Amino acid sequence: MKLPMLRPEGNVPESARLGGEENNVPVMLSRLDETIGFFEKNLSNALGWARKNSIFQYPFVTACCGMEYMSAMAGRYDIARFGAEFPRFSPRQADLLMIVGTINVKQSPVLKRVYDQMCEPKWVMAFGVCASSGGFYDNYATLQGADRIIPVDVYVPGCPPRPEQVLDGLKILQDKIQTQRHRASTMERAPEMGK
Amino acid sequence: MSQALIELVRGKFPDATGSSHRGDEVVTVPRERVVEVIGFLRNDPAAEMKLLRQIAAVDVLTFRSETTGGGSIASIEAPAYALQKKPSVEPRYQVAYNLYSITRRQSLRVRVELRSDDMKVPTITGLFRTADWWERYIYDMFGVHFDGHPNLQRLMLYPEFVGYPLRKDYPVRKRQLLVPELDFPDLVRGPGPGPGGAGVPMSQTHVGRANVDPNTYD
Numbered sequence: 001m002k003l004p005m006l007r008p009e010g011n012v013p014e015s016a017r018l019g020g021e022e023n024n025v026p027v028m029l030s031r032l033d034e035t036i037g038f039f040e041k042n043l044s045n046a047l048g049w050a051r052k053n054s055i056f057q058y059p060f061v062t063a064c065c066g067m068e069y070m071s072a073m074a075g076r077y078d079i080a081r082f083g084a085e086f087p088r089f090s091p092r093q094a095d096l097l098m099i100v101g102t103i104n105v106k107q108s109p110v111l112k113r114v115y116d117q118m119c120e121p122k123w124v125m126a127f128g129v130c131a132s133s134g135g136f137y138d139n140y141a142t143l144q145g146a147d148r149i150i151p152v153d154v155y156v157p158g159c160p161p162r163p164e165q166v167l168d169g170l171k172i173l174q175d176k177i178q179t180q181r182h183r184a185s186t187m188e189r190a191p192e193m194g195k
Numbered sequence: 196m197s198q199a200l201i202e203l204v205r206g207k208f209p210d211a212t213g214s215s216h217r218g219d220e221v222v223t224v225p226r227e228r229v230v231e232v233i234g235f236l237r238n239d240p241a242a243e244m245k246l247l248r249q250i251a252a253v254d255v256l257t258f259r260s261e262t263t264g265g266g267s268i269a270s271i272e273a274p275a276y277a278l279q280k281k282p283s284v285e286p287r288y289q290v291a292y293n294l295y296s297i298t299r300r301q302s303l304r305v306r307v308e309l310r311s312d313d314m315k316v317p318t319i320t321g322l323f324r325t326a327d328w329w330e331r332y333i334y335d336m337f338g339v340h341f342d343g344h345p346n347l348q349r350l351m352l353y354p355e356f357v358g359y360p361l362r363k364d365y366p367v368r369k370r371q372l373l374v375p376e377l378d379f380p381d382l383v384r385g386p387g388p389g390p391g392g393a394g395v396p397m398s399q400t401h402v403g404r405a406n407v408d409p410n411t412y413d
């Protein structure tokens with residue numbers, strides 16, 4: 001499977017590429033193309049700025065990490081300072097899927113379905129070692145990391161991670177959102193996984 | 196004190212055997228008598244065991260105790276080693292009913308031994324409603340069948356699961372996934388099932404041990 005190439009700049013229009021996705025060498029840009037590229041870059045930056053500062057999350061809380069999640073949400077650490085204060089309890093309204101806790105095999109179809117229900121653009125954070133790699137539950141019942149079934153953007157290690165780590169992970173995700181390319185008309189599609 | 200309980204049971208059921216270890220009293224009864232014995236313990240005024248604390252099952256594949264025929268292979272020893280030597284402990288399984296009397300503050304364990312070729316025990320759901328889920332749990336994890344149980348299905352695991360995971364010979368690394376795995380290179384946990392991978396699903400690999408056959412006992 002081929003992951004789509006990340007083009008942070010977003011300043012080269014599609015039409016100016018030689019041979020489609022494989023060959024990313026820009027050829028002779030006309031003035032028009034340059035102008036379009038300039039606007040596309042600014043639009044992408046603006047959309048990235050807007051999106052990174054209004055992350056609506058869907059907390060998929062399954063285990064003890066939920067305690068630290070609550071702590072990160074509540075007043076003392078206050079994840080709202082970074083624009084992520086709204087837990088949405090419908091995946092259709094959420095941008096960020098936070099996988100908080102152990103995912104066991106019986107639950108994995110639910111997680112997959114929740115991910116599929118989220119609208120593009122969407123991001124995923126694995127919160128704690130259980131969601132990242134299965135943690136110490138190396139047994140018959142546990143999925144060895146949520147990235148076995150859905151793509152994950154940020155891994156926050158720790159058992160459970162301290163709220164500072166969660167905030168750090170969130171800021172890393174914000175950087176990622178800012179630098180990836182956003183387009184107004186068509187959303188960047190997540191790679192087709194699991195085919 | 197509870198020695199008296201063992202005597203009480205043995206007076207009524209001469210084929211029960213009792214043992215005691217540091218205040219932990221056990222009576223081992225034949226399988227056919229388990230409902231009778233537990234019913235007797237529940238209703239007898241000298242026992243009054245109205246609380247079923249737990250039903251547990253044990254797989255004694257890799258160790259022996261005085262109840263399973265003498266000898267002593269420490270359970271700490273590597274199971275694979277013990278399996279190669281095929282100790283063939285029979286009866287291999289035990290089902291233990293832990294009973295407690297709140298009024299008399301005494302406890303007793305009733306134990307049934309099972310051979311691996313005939314794993315059936317009569318249900319005690321007629322005596323204790325709480326036995327329902329305990330028995331389903333033991334069926335789920337060990338595959339012990341409880342005759343007469345109203346709804347003997349898996350309690351924790353999903354219906355697609357094959358085998359019984361708490362049996363000592365269930366392969367440690369065997370996974371039975373419900374969602375197909377993604378194939379992408381994983382630098383830490385080894386290659387996945389994709390074209391460049393080892394063909395082993397990633398969930399069946401282990402750090403530093405990418406190509407372990409998941410179906411071997413380890």
Ligand code: SF4
Pocket residue numbers: 063064065066100101102127128129130131135158159160161
């Ligand atoms: S990482 Fe630790 S705290 Fe978090 S769900 Fe797993 S076991 Fe619980």
